Amino acid sequence: MSTADATILLVDDHSVVREGYRSVLEKQPGLRVVAEASDGAEAYRLYKSEAPDLVIMDLSMPGIGGIEAVRRIRQRDKGAKILIFTMHQNAGFAVQAIRAGARGYVTKTSPPETLVRAVMDVLAGRIAISPDIDHELALSRLAGESSAADVLTPREFEVLRLLLAERTTEEIAETLHVSPKTVANLHSLIKDKLGVGSDIELVRLALRQGLLTQVDLGEA
Amino acid sequence: MSTADATILLVDDHSVVREGYRSVLEKQPGLRVVAEASDGAEAYRLYKSEAPDLVIMDLSMPGIGGIEAVRRIRQRDKGAKILIFTMHQNAGFAVQAIRAGARGYVTKTSPPETLVRAVMDVLAGRIAISPDIDHELALSRLAGESSAADVLTPREFEVLRLLLAERTTEEIAETLHVSPKTVANLHSLIKDKLGVGSDIELVRLALRQGLLTQVDLGEA
DNA sequence: ACGAACGCCGGGAAAATTTCACGACGTTGC
DNA sequence: GCAACGTCGTGAAATTTTCCCGGCGTTCGT
Incomplete structure (x- = not known):
């Protein structure tokens, strides 16, 4: 070669x-x-x-x-x-x-x-x-469709992904090497940007947009 | 061959x-x-x-x-x-x-x-x-595979269903004609019984157990 | 090159929520 | 009848969420 x-x-x-x-x-x-x-x-x-x-x-x-x-x-x-x-x-x-x-x-x-x-x-x-x-x-x-991906910055999107996947704010902070405070701030900002008031709504929104597939729910 | x-x-x-x-x-x-x-x-x-x-x-x-x-x-x-x-x-x-x-x-x-x-x-x-x-x-x-349906009392199960469906604690309190504080107490108790630490995990658990179906997510 | 705008990081403090301890009431079942 | 349990609620403590702030680096337009 x-x-x-x-x-x-x-x-x-x-x-x-x-x-x-x-x-x-x-x-x-x-x-x-x-x-x-x-x-x-x-x-x-x-x-x-x-x-x-x-x-x-x-x-x-x-x-x-x-x-x-x-x-x-x-x-x-x-x-x-x-x-x-x-x-x-x-x-x-x-x-x-x-x-x-x-x-x-x-x-x-x-x-x-x-x-x-x-x-x-x-x-x-x-x-x-x-x-x-x-x-x-x-x-x-065509649908106009303002999705999560459009309004969130890359970092915010990544945090959202981890929120849906991992367990605690601390764990996410550690994987990203930032302070738990930052993750909490981002978490709050994400909910604000997406216009949801609770984590439950957040998950529902993510599901609707295909960010979390039903099969991706992890272990029992 | x-x-x-x-x-x-x-x-x-x-x-x-x-x-x-x-x-x-x-x-x-x-x-x-x-x-x-x-x-x-x-x-x-x-x-x-x-x-x-x-x-x-x-x-x-x-x-x-x-x-x-x-x-x-x-x-x-x-x-x-x-x-x-x-x-x-x-x-x-x-x-x-x-x-x-x-x-x-x-x-x-x-x-x-x-x-x-x-x-x-x-x-x-x-x-x-x-x-x-x-x-x-x-x-x-080993975990005994406890499904939500059998560890929760009927009232708790109902509150869980509403948590997944409705928006705020106040709305749920009103539909059930109880104080918002009671709903918050139940909410906390439910998470404890199901062994989850956050609302996100709660939704994931509910999805796994078929309590919330994807079609139930409302509009796109 | 420069300032403006934005993304990213996190501290501090107020506001809200969650959690815990506790008690009251009614029902069920032995 | 009384023990166990489900339901409802209060008050106070613990924790989390939210808001406001400043600093830092990069990008972008002029």
């Missing part, structure tokens, strides 16, 4: 799924998978040490999620090329990911060609969005 | 993910992937036409889900061997799947060896459960 091969870092918490990416990508000449990570923190570490040309990242992962990982990597390296590859066929997530600095968003239901095409596009400096998400975005645009 | 190869049908709505299964499985001698489906209905059709020795199936898919597909296949063929391979690390789902007739339940976070091992076990007629799910099941068994 040539020294001009584009190097790739895969990030997904399912090893068999990474095997799938790898299998598809390595059939393409000019691409080389050089590292794999199973969560956001590991992704950040490997990005620093490997400096890959492209990161392909899932969104839902334990600990710091994909959005936060994108934010951190881009904060360190403004030119980083990150392609989101996820099961979430949700325009709100796509908006957040792109805002955080991702250069592409492709759903896992897409055929392998779409993924390969997107990888090439992002490597060439273009933004890549899979057709189904294009459609979602078009629909939400 | 020998005619004694075990034939496999893969069912998952993510093509790149199927590529992962295939890559892992075909490294094993004696296994042969003979068909792929991307939803439950297609899985059923292909099961009938291909009569594979084993089906590896995801749970969350468009249209009829994995559980329903298992049920249909088993209804047609009581000896069908179906292994669930899913992201849902949830004991409840595992119980449902096994009850429906699946012979194994492995999470996608498991290493490839675990999947291969489970495939072999199921082909040999054994039930295969991945270690993390074993653990979940053990925990829920």
Whole structure:
């Protein structure tokens, strides 16, 4: 393989799924998978040490999620090329990911060609969005639809995600390395921005917008 | 390849993910992937036409889900061997799947060896459960698996229902003709009885137990 | 280059809520 | 009849939420 091969870092918490990416990508000449990570923190570490040309990242992962990982990597390296590859066929997530600095968003239901095409596009400096998400975005645009993703800043959105996923304010503060006070302030601000008065309404809103899927309810 | 190869049908709505299964499985001698489906209905059709020795199936898919597909296949063929391979690390789902007739339940976070091992076990007629799910099941068994419905008194249950449906403590107090303070007391007691620390967890618990359905969320 | 605007972080203090301890009342059941 | 329990409520303490504030860094328009 040539020294001009584009190097790739895969990030997904399912090893068999990474095997799938790898299998598809390595059939393409000019691409080389050089590292794999199973969560956001590991992704950040490997990005620093490997400096890959492209990161392909899932969104839902334990600990710091994909959005936060994108934010951190881009904060360190403004030119980083990150392609989101996820099961979430949700325009709100796509908006957040792109805002955080991702250069592409492709759903896992897409055929392998779409993924390969997107990888090439992002490597060439273009933004890549899979057709189904294009459609979602078009629909939400047409509907006027002010979603959570539109009114919240990336940080707020990340905190919202963790509020829905984790347990206590303290735990969230720790994963984000900020003070519990900050999380509490953000929590309050989020409810204000979304126009809900209670946490219960907040969860209902998140459910309606597909931010929390019924199957994503975690352990018993 | 020998005619004694075990034939496999893969069912998952993510093509790149199927590529992962295939890559892992075909490294094993004696296994042969003979068909792929991307939803439950297609899985059923292909099961009938291909009569594979084993089906590896995801749970969350468009249209009829994995559980329903298992049920249909088993209804047609009581000896069908179906292994669930899913992201849902949830004991409840595992119980449902096994009850429906699946012979194994492995999470996608498991290493490839675990999947291969489970495939072999199921082909040999054994039930295969991945270690993390074993653990979940053990925990829920130990916890005595208390559902909201049986630890709460009728009044508490009613208040819970209203908490999920209405907006404020005051509104609930009015519909019940009691003081807001009483509602707050009950609210607190309910969280205590159900062992949750926050309203967010409370909603998640309610969702898991089917107390709040997605359709009940009002308008978009 | 500069100021304005905004996102992000968190302290302090007031306001509101949650939690706890306690008692009253009625019903059920042994 | 009396013990156990569900229901309702008060008051006070503990905790959380909310609001207001300033500091810091980045982006953006002029």
